[in-house]
Amino acid sequence: MNICLKLFITFFKIGLFSFGGGxxxxxxxxxxxxxxxxxxxxxxxxxxxxxxxxxxxxIAINGATYVGYRVGGFWGSVFSTLGVVLPSFIIxxxxxxxxxxxxxxxxxxxxxxVLRPATIGLIAAAAILISYDSFIDFKSVVIxxxxxxxxxxxxxxxxxxxxxxxxxxxxxY
Amino acid sequence: MKQLINIFLVFFKIGAFTIGGGxxxxxxxxxxxxxxxxxxxxxxxxxxxxxAQSSPGPIAVNISIFVGYKVAGILGCISAVLGAILTAxxxxxxxxxxxxxxxDNAIVERIFKGIRPAVVALIAAPVIRxxxxxxxxxxxxxxxxxxxxxxxxxxxNPIYVILASVFVxxxxxxxxxxxxxx
Numbered sequence: 001m002n003i004c005l006k007l008f009i010t011f012f013k014i015g016l017f018s019f020g021g022g023x024x025x026x027x028x029x030x031x032x033x034x035x036x037x038x039x040x041x042x043x044x045x046x047x048x049x050x051x052x053x054x055x056x057x058x059i060a061i062n063g064a065t066y067v068g069y070r071v072g073g074f075w076g077s078v079f080s081t082l083g084v085v086l087p088s089f090i091i092x093x094x095x096x097x098x099x100x101x102x103x104x105x106x107x108x109x110x111x112x113x114v115l116r117p118a119t120i121g122l123i124a125a126a127a128i129l130i131s132y133d134s135f136i137d138f139k140s141v142v143i144x145x146x147x148x149x150x151x152x153x154x155x156x157x158x159x160x161x162x163x164x165x166x167x168x169x170x171x172x173y
Numbered sequence: 174m175k176q177l178i179n180i181f182l183v184f185f186k187i188g189a190f191t192i193g194g195g196x197x198x199x200x201x202x203x204x205x206x207x208x209x210x211x212x213x214x215x216x217x218x219x220x221x222x223x224x225a226q227s228s229p230g231p232i233a234v235n236i237s238i239f240v241g242y243k244v245a246g247i248l249g250c251i252s253a254v255l256g257a258i259l260t261a262x263x264x265x266x267x268x269x270x271x272x273x274x275x276x277d278n279a280i281v282e283r284i285f286k287g288i289r290p291a292v293v294a295l296i297a298a299p300v301i302r303x304x305x306x307x308x309x310x311x312x313x314x315x316x317x318x319x320x321x322x323x324x325x326x327x328x329x330n331p332i333y334v335i336l337a338s339v340f341v342x343x344x345x346x347x348x349x350x351x352x353x354x355x
Binding site for chain 1: 188190192198229238239262280292298307313320321324331332335
């Protein structure tokens with residue numbers, strides 16, 4: 001199959017089945033990109049997430065652009081990005097048309113009773129999936145704990161923490 | 174036409190200056206669209222946000238579509254989304270072009286050895302906060318735990334977890350309603 005078409009379909013699937021945005025999309029992206037298609041190695045995927053955190057825009061767009069370019073050059077990145085946003089277009093336009101019906105639908109509410117907690121599980125899963133290639137020794141555990149405390153307890157800016165951890169890495173390794 | 178350019182420029186500004194993903198873009202979108210431009214009333218924006226969060230896909234993209242449509246129909250949607258994603262697209266394109274060449278460089282590798290565990294921490298930290306906000310209780314705590322086991326350990330495709338969640342939620346609602354009817 002043409003690689004642009006393959007990228008388009010894969011990222012369309014990712015756009016269609018990711019609820020909760022951002023981090024909740026990562027397990028599905030990693031499943032498709034690393035396991036199913038072997039487009040990136042796990043380590044490069046972790047780096048991509050780090051880069052996405054420090055650059056503007058939604059993570060899904062960052063991911064689609066990067067993977068698309070790596071696999072299919074400029075047009076690959078265009079088709080991946082189109083693929084990941086197209087489901088949003090279709091679904092949001094349907095929702096706008098039937099706005100009031102969706103707002104008060106019992107079945108939709110019930111589905112979200114389970115979907116919402118599942119989304120939190122997906123984000124936790126994203127952290128675990130990325131951790132496999134991120135913890136290489138005792139020093140990485142120390143960095144993890146330091147950043148976790150700074151982020152959870154003091155809500156320090158993530159970009160600042162990313163920069164600090166990069167400097168720490170440069171010094172320690 | 175002027176309105177389309179306006180929509181594009183507003184979302185371009187939002188997309189270019191918010192680092193760290195979709196959630197970071199929401200307060201900025203609200204400020205521009207509700208407070209400054211008065212394109213959407215405050216209450217409607219809150220409703221929109223709830224729907225954008227419950228629809229699949231990147232949240233910032235979903236909300237751009239909503240606002241774009243509200244202001245200028247389908248063409249408005251396209252201008253809003255193009256504006257919102259253009260910076261992300263261009264920057265990651267440049268990164269993809271050059272990062273591959275330098276990623277095995279010794280200094281870059283040392284920097285990323287520090288960043289990788291930090292990224293895990295930055296993803297893990299909001300999980301606890303979100304759990305509290307979503308009012309996870311003893312009855313629902315098994316849902317995120319089961320999701321983690323299925324996705325992270327058993328390597329099951331998250332698509333099936335999403336579909337199963339929808340199915341279980343709807344079935345639970347129907348069963349509960351029948352129980353109450355009796």
